[in-house]
Amino acid sequence: MFPDRLKQVQAGVQVALDDALARLADVPVVHAMRYALQGGKRIRAFLVIEGAALFGISMAQAMPAAAAVEALHAYSLVHDDLPCMDDDDLRRGQPTVHVKWDEATAVLAGDALQTLAFELCCDPSLGPADRRLDLVRALARASGAEGMVLGQALDIAAETADAPLSLAEITALQAGKTGALISFAAEAGAILAGADRAPLATYAKALGLAFQIADDILDVEGDPAKAGKRLGKDAGAGKATFVSLLGLEGAKSRARALIEEAESALLPYGATAENLRQAARFVISREM
Incomplete structure (x- = not known):
């Protein structure tokens, strides 16, 4: 069953990440890294493990890649x-790293998690x-100026734009900021198996967009206590979102259609x- 499997992956990834940090020095930046790696849904790691399983790759063999995507996500x-950036003081129900330590430690902890x-x-x-080289290349492209970093840069630029972004522009932005790392996670198993990535790439593209639409919906009607972070900040900043452009029901309908596309x-x-x-179904039904 999905919930049991997700818990199994969550536990396994936490062990792998803890083991990776155990050899490091007992210094504040490592404490901050460890802190940043606690909790979370681990859906990206789950995608790595289950994508690898399609090609007969065991959880144990795929675990370093699953831990890698979670370390990158944490950074x-x-x-x-x-x-x-977003100037948030709460993440996963706890003070953010720069609040608990300081900005310099947060920057360095993020840098170290990335490496x-x-x-x-x-x-x-x-x-x-x-x-492994193909995996490294794919992660670099997903996380850098072709993917996640580009998406974040576009998001920052949108804050001072003369007009709110269009639906096409938001879709392109989120394909980098959120979707690129999800795509890497879903395709990692195929990369390790040397198999055709096309079906998983299609799955991941739809899933990544649905994930972000669900986040926008939660930003409007979610429970901050369950989300573990501040909600409503996009609306407060006057930023265009999938909800502001499609309406709440339109956004929900679009997310459901994307999940059907992902399943197909x-x-x-x-x-x-x-x-x-x-x-995929979990992504649009989650409460945090």
């Missing part, structure tokens, strides 16, 4: 919360060197992809 959140992600992608258990992309894998189908 992005630490930096996203900084005063020079840890690429180190994990080089773990020999992931397979032949050429596959998994047809080539048959019943072995059921956990990925369940993950």
Whole structure:
């Protein structure tokens, strides 16, 4: 069942991340890294593990890649919360890293989490060197100026734009900021197997957009206590969102359609992809 499998992945990823940090020095920046890696849904790690399972790759073998994407994601959140970015003081129900420590420690912790992600992608258990190189390249593209960083830069620019972004512009922005790392996670198993990535790429593109639409919906009608972060900030800043452009019901309808699209992309894998189908449904039903 999906909930049990997700909990299994969550526990396994936490062990892998804790093990990766155990060899590091007992200093504040490492404490901040460890703090940033606690909690979260681990849906990206789940996508790595289940995508790999489609090709007969075990959880143990794929775990370094799953831990890598979570380390990369944690870095992005630490930096996203900084005063020079979104200036948030709450993440996962706890003070953000720069609030608990200071801005310099938060910057360095984020930097170190990013480099840890690429180190994990080089773990020999992931397979032949050429596959690991492909994995590193894919993560770099997903997280850098072609993906997540580009999306964040576009988001910052939108704050001072003369007019709110259009639906097409928001879609392109979120394809980088949120979707690129989700795409990497979903395709990582195919990369490690040297298999065709096209069906999983289609799945991930639809899933990533649905994920962001669900976030926009939660920003309007979610419970801050469950979300563990400040809500309503986009509306307060006058930023265009999927909800502001499509309306609340329109956004929900679009998210459901995207999940149907994502599920259809998994047809080539048959019943072995059921956990990925369940993950897609979870994305638009979550409360945090």
